Amino acid sequence: MELLKPSTLLLVILSLTMNSMGSTHGPNKGGYWPSWSNDFPPSAIDTTLFTHVYYAFLAPNNTTFKFEIDSHTAVLLKNFTTTLHEKTTPVKTMFSVGGGSFGSKTFSRMALDHNSRKSFILSSVEVARKFDFDGVDLDWEFPQNPIDMVNFGHLLHEWRVAVKKEAKSTSKPQLLLSAATYFKPEITLDNVYRKYPVKSINKNLDWINAMCYDYHGSWDLSATGTLAALFDPHSNVSTSYGLQSWIKAKIHPEKLVMGLPLYGRTWKLKDPTLYGIGAPAIDVGPGIEGSMPYVEVQEFNAQNNAKVVFDDATISYYSVAGTSWIGYDDVRSVKLKIEYARLLKIGGYFFWAVDGDQEWKISRQASETWIN
Numbered sequence: 001m002e003l004l005k006p007s008t009l010l011l012v013i014l015s016l017t018m019n020s021m022g023s024t025h026g027p028n029k030g031g032y033w034p035s036w037s038n039d040f041p042p043s044a045i046d047t048t049l050f051t052h053v054y055y056a057f058l059a060p061n062n063t064t065f066k067f068e069i070d071s072h073t074a075v076l077l078k079n080f081t082t083t084l085h086e087k088t089t090p091v092k093t094m095f096s097v098g099g100g101s102f103g104s105k106t107f108s109r110m111a112l113d114h115n116s117r118k119s120f121i122l123s124s125v126e127v128a129r130k131f132d133f134d135g136v137d138l139d140w141e142f143p144q145n146p147i148d149m150v151n152f153g154h155l156l157h158e159w160r161v162a163v164k165k166e167a168k169s170t171s172k173p174q175l176l177l178s179a180a181t182y183f184k185p186e187i188t189l190d191n192v193y194r195k196y197p198v199k200s201i202n203k204n205l206d207w208i209n210a211m212c213y214d215y216h217g218s219w220d221l222s223a224t225g226t227l228a229a230l231f232d233p234h235s236n237v238s239t240s241y242g243l244q245s246w247i248k249a250k251i252h253p254e255k256l257v258m259g260l261p262l263y264g265r266t267w268k269l270k271d272p273t274l275y276g277i278g279a280p281a282i283d284v285g286p287g288i289e290g291s292m293p294y295v296e297v298q299e300f301n302a303q304n305n306a307k308v309v310f311d312d313a314t315i316s317y318y319s320v321a322g323t324s325w326i327g328y329d330d331v332r333s334v335k336l337k338i339e340y341a342r343l344l345k346i347g348g349y350f351f352w353a354v355d356g357d358q359e360w361k362i363s364r365q366a367s368e369t370w371i372n
């Protein structure tokens with residue numbers, strides 16, 4: 001038998017160690033922190049329940065694609081990372097770029113050519129280091145067509161090359177890279193079909209946050225609907241379908257992170273006696289534009305003596321008071337979703353958004369369910 005050279009042996013040991021690290025590293029428990037949540041500073045976050053917290057959001061300049069951080073934002077960013085790193089149980093901090101209301105067009109233009117991608121990438125790395133973030137999260141909602149999806153793949157590749165190079169030259173840990181995505185890998189919106197570049201995602205991102213929510217909402221006021229059903233007996237718009245589709249598309253399961261809502265979506269019923277899922281509706285219900293943080297859903301239910309229903313066909317909750325109808329997740333539906341996620345052996349879960357929970361009821365349930 002040929003003797004292993006010491007250097008080879010070292011490599012073998014190293015790769016064994018890395019493998020075992022890979023298989024034993026814990027679940028990804030994320031939460032987005034909306035930087036506009038006035039009554040909920042980063043210090044209020046119970047970091048024992050999370051592994052990663054995202055600052056939502058930063059947006060690059062729409063022509064230079066570089067971040068321009070004003071002095072007010074600079075204070076917030078520094079406070080965010082310092083506070084969360086100094087907790088007794090520290091978490092990793094990410095800043096999330098874009099978001100639902102930022103739109104898609106700026107990203108489309110940025111991703112279109114090598115030079116604009118490079119400006120964006122270098123600026124993102126600079127911001128991350130300057131304010132002491134552990135990584136960057138891309139929240140492009142959503143790539144609009146097949147060309148965007150190809151460019152999305154190029155962007156991830158060049159981003160990974162850049163953070164590897166930067167880590168090497170500074171001897172710092174490599175920045176983490178993640179992206180918030182549609183709940184499934186294939187998108188057909190406005191009659192345009194496109195599919196995420198799963199190979200590039202596997203190779204270049206540490207994980208994706210699949211936004212498994214907003215299945216129904218104020219964009220369809222004709223009937224009530226579930227916000228984030230685990231199952232839907234009548235359609236493929238569900239968390240189980242989304243997660244399974246990602247796995248069928250061959251994402252590495254440990255890179256798949258399931259989204260959970262800490263808010264509800266509301267409707268005004270046409271007839272208070274017809275109140276099931278899919279009942280006729282005429283308008284949004286209570287809350288802001290038909291949306292309400294979980295903590296306020298709880299208050300609303302108590303104050304209005306609402307009828308609360310757990311729907312076991314969809315694994316979701318709704319509450320009814322008069323003509324007000326609210327669909328949401330609660331402790332039990334989240335527990336069942338986490339159990340489902342564990343069966344699929346995916347990487348973890350995240351919440352939109354951390355300020356919506358009531359005394360960490362749901363976040364604690366999620367965290368404990370993942371362990372047991």
Ligand SMILES: *[C@@H]1O[C@H](CO)[C@@H](O)[C@H](O)[C@H]1NC(C)=O
Pocket residue numbers: 061062063064
């Ligand atoms: C983006 O950058 C350009 C060039 O520096 C500048 O003229 C423009 O005002 C910036 N846009 C915004 C919205 O700040």
Ligand SMILES: *[C@@H]1O[C@H](CO)[C@@H](O)[C@H](O)[C@H]1NC(C)=O
Pocket residue numbers: 062063
């Ligand atoms: C960039 O943002 C500015 C300020 O919001 C806006 O007026 C301008 O139309 C935008 N440019 C492009 C190319 O989208």
Ligand SMILES: *[C@@H]1O[C@H](CO)[C@@H](O)[C@H](O)[C@H]1NC(C)=O
Pocket residue numbers: 041078079082083
């Ligand atoms: C963060 O900001 C809060 C509120 O302004 C302040 O009380 C706290 O001391 C700051 N923490 C750090 C680490 O800067």
Ligand SMILES: *[C@@H]1O[C@H](CO)[C@@H](O)[C@H](O)[C@H]1NC(C)=O
Pocket residue numbers: 234235236
């Ligand atoms: C759900 O998706 C499957 C394939 O992924 C398809 O065969 C089926 O027709 C879809 N069902 C509905 C209701 O769209």
